Structure formats: structure tokens, C-alpha cells
Amino acid sequence: MTAFVLSDSRAMLGRNLRRMRHAPGLFVITMTMPVTMLLFFGYVFGSAMVVADGGYRAYLVPGLLVATAVNGVMTAMLASAQDCQRGVMDRFRTLPMSRFAIPAGQTASDVLLAALGLVPLVLCGLAVGWRIEGGPAGAAGAFALLLLFRLATAWTGHYIGLLVGTEEAAGQLGAATFMLPLLSNAYVPTDGMPGWLRTVAEWNPISAVVTACRDLFGNGGPAADVSWPVAHPVLASVGWCVLLLAVFVPLTVRRYGRDSA
Incomplete structure (x- = not known):
């Protein structure tokens, strides 16, 4: 049974990678958009920003790396909604395939694309002054956490895409996901926010x-007097990822199976 699921998942992974080859625009946007945002925020707003540890661009790079991971919600949602609207999902349901394999293959391809997208952003970050100062083990842990978070957001996006079922609705919801990093400490510190907004951002x-x-x-730890998730960031991050996966993996598979009934 496990071999059957793995085989189907690999088949879906191959299908989605071939699909990306025929959609070069998606690949180009994935590679260039984070770099564009780094240059825009770093140089347009950077002169007006003062942060405690180092320059603003060094502060900004980890935030943009996470914002790139959050885009898994949008890309996965659009892919699932597109397959639903064009009848691709209906054709998949007629095949003797594992119901888990289809979203699993899609999320695996999304994480692979995201991993490639981190490369130009990291290189550009190094070029503008950001440095990895926590050692190889810390850097490996950070990149692993980014990919785990991307996996969790991709499963979330696939469920929403199956739920809405149309490209138009998914596109409108996808635009709203750009607000999520703005309500966090990705771009600006939370200590200057009003009390209620700071609590929302830190949770x-x-x-x-x-x-x-x-x-x-190694770019600075949590500040003093912050909410529990920010005070214990690694534990909280893993917990959030596990929670998202525990909720949305079964919901996605169940939704797919229900629609096939």
C-alpha cells in the first residue's frame, strides 16, 4: 500500500514539474519577485527604517524568505482551483490512484520550486549586506524550517483551492495573502505597533x-516583552507547522474524496 501511494505521488510530482516547464512565467516570477521586493523595500524604505541589530536590509532578508514561503498558500490554491475548473481533477478521480497522492505530488513540486526560489534571494541578500552568522547548523535549521513552513502553507492552499473551485475566486483570495506578512514582524518590528495590533502580529x-x-x-533573537510564540520562536514555528499539516492534510484528502463521490 505504501509503495502504491509513493508511486502515485512520484507520478503526480513528475506531472507538476512538467507543467511548470510549460509555464515559464511562474518560474520567472518565483525567481525574481522576492529579489524585486528586497531591492524595493531595502532601498526605498530602508533609509527611513532603524532597527536594533544591524541594518534594515539585514533585518529584512529573513522576513522576505518567510514571506516567500507563505506564497505557498497562493500558488497551491491557484493550481488546485485551475485543475478543478478545467476538469483535470475529475479525470484524476477516474484513475485507480491514491487520493492522497494527488495533493501530495502537488505540494512536493511546490516545495521544490520554492527551494529553487530561495537561491536568488539568498544571493541577493548576501550582496546587499545580509550575513549568515549562526553557523552551518543554524543555517541548515533555518532553511529546513522555511521548507517545512512552505509545505504547511501549500497544503493549506490546496484545500482552499479545492473549496473555491474556480480560478477567479482563487485569484481574489490569493491577492489577500499578500496582507499576511504585513501583519507580522517580517518587514517592521512589532514594538512600535499599537498594543492590540502588536498582539495580533506576534501571534x-x-x-x-x-x-x-x-x-x-544569527541575525538577532527575540526582543524582550513579547508574546509567547515570538519568545520561543523555534518551538512555536514547528508547532504552527505541525498544526497546519494536522488540520489541512486530512481536510484536503477528505475534500478531494468527497468531491469524487
Whole structure:
């Protein structure tokens, strides 16, 4: 049974990788958009930003790395909604395939694309002054956490895409996901926010992952007098990822199976 699921998942992974080859625009946007945001935020707003540890661009890079991972919600949602609207999912349901394998293959391809997308952002970050100061083990842990978070957000996006079922609705919801990093410490510190907004931002899972990456990269740890997730960022980040996967993996598989009934 396990071999059957793995075989089907590999088949779906191959299908999605071939699909990306015929959609070069998606690949180009994945590679260039984070770099564009780094240059825009870092140089347009950077002169007006003052942070405690180092320059603003060094502060910004881990936030953009996590924001790139959060885009898994949008890309997975659009892919699932597109397959639903075009009848691809209906054709998959007629095949003797594992119901888990289809979203699993899609999320695996999404994580692989995200891993490639981290490369130009990291190189550009190094070029503008960001440094990895936490050692190889810390850096490996940070990148592993980024990919785990991308996996969790991709499963979340696939469920939403199956739920809405149309490209138009998924596109409108996808645009709203750009707001998620803004309500966190990805771009600006939370200590200057009003009390209620600071609480919302610090309990945003993105804030925990961003703080964990900054800590693991050696770019500064959590500040004093912060909410529990930001005070214990690595533990909270892993917990958020496990929670998202525990909720949305079974929901996605169940939704797919229900729609096939």
C-alpha cells in the first residue's frame, strides 16, 4: 500500500514539474519577485527604517524568505482551483490512484520550486549586506524550517483551492495573502505597533517563523516583552507547522474524496 501511494505521488510530482516547464512565467516570477521586493523595500524604505541589530536590509532578508514561503498558500490554491475548473481533477478521480497522492505530488513540486526560489534571494541578500552568522547548523535549521513552513502553507492552499473551485475566486483570495506578512514582524518590528495590533502580529505564525529564522541565522533573537510564540520562536514555528499539516492534510484528502463521490 505504501509503495502504491509513493508511486502515485512520484507520478503526480513528475506531472507538476512538467507543467511548470510549460509555464515559464511562474518560474520567472518565483525567481525574481522576492529579489524585486528586497531591492524595493531595502532601498526605498530602508533609509527611513532603524532597527536594533544591524541594518534594515539585514533585518529584512529573513522576513522576505518567510514571506516567500507563505506564497505557498497562493500558488497551491491557484493550481488546485485551475485543475478543478478545467476538469483535470475529475479525470484524476477516474484513475485507480491514491487520493492522497494527488495533493501530495502537488505540494512536493511546490516545495521544490520554492527551494529553487530561495537561491536568488539568498544571493541577493548576501550582496546587499545580509550575513549568515549562526553557523552551518543554524543555517541548515533555518532553511529546513522555511521548507517545512512552505509545505504547511501549500497544503493549506490546496484545500482552499479545492473549496473555491474556480480560478477567479482563487485569484481574489490569493491577492489577500499578500496582507499576511504585513501583519507580522517580517518587514517592521512589532514594538512600535499599537498594543492590540502588536498582539495580533506576534501571534501570527509568520512572526514566529521569521523570528526563528533570524535567531538560527544569527541575525538577532527575540526582543524582550513579547508574546509567547515570538519568545520561543523555534518551538512555536514547528508547532504552527505541525498544526497546519494536522488540520489541512486530512481536510484536503477528505475534500478531494468527497468531491469524487
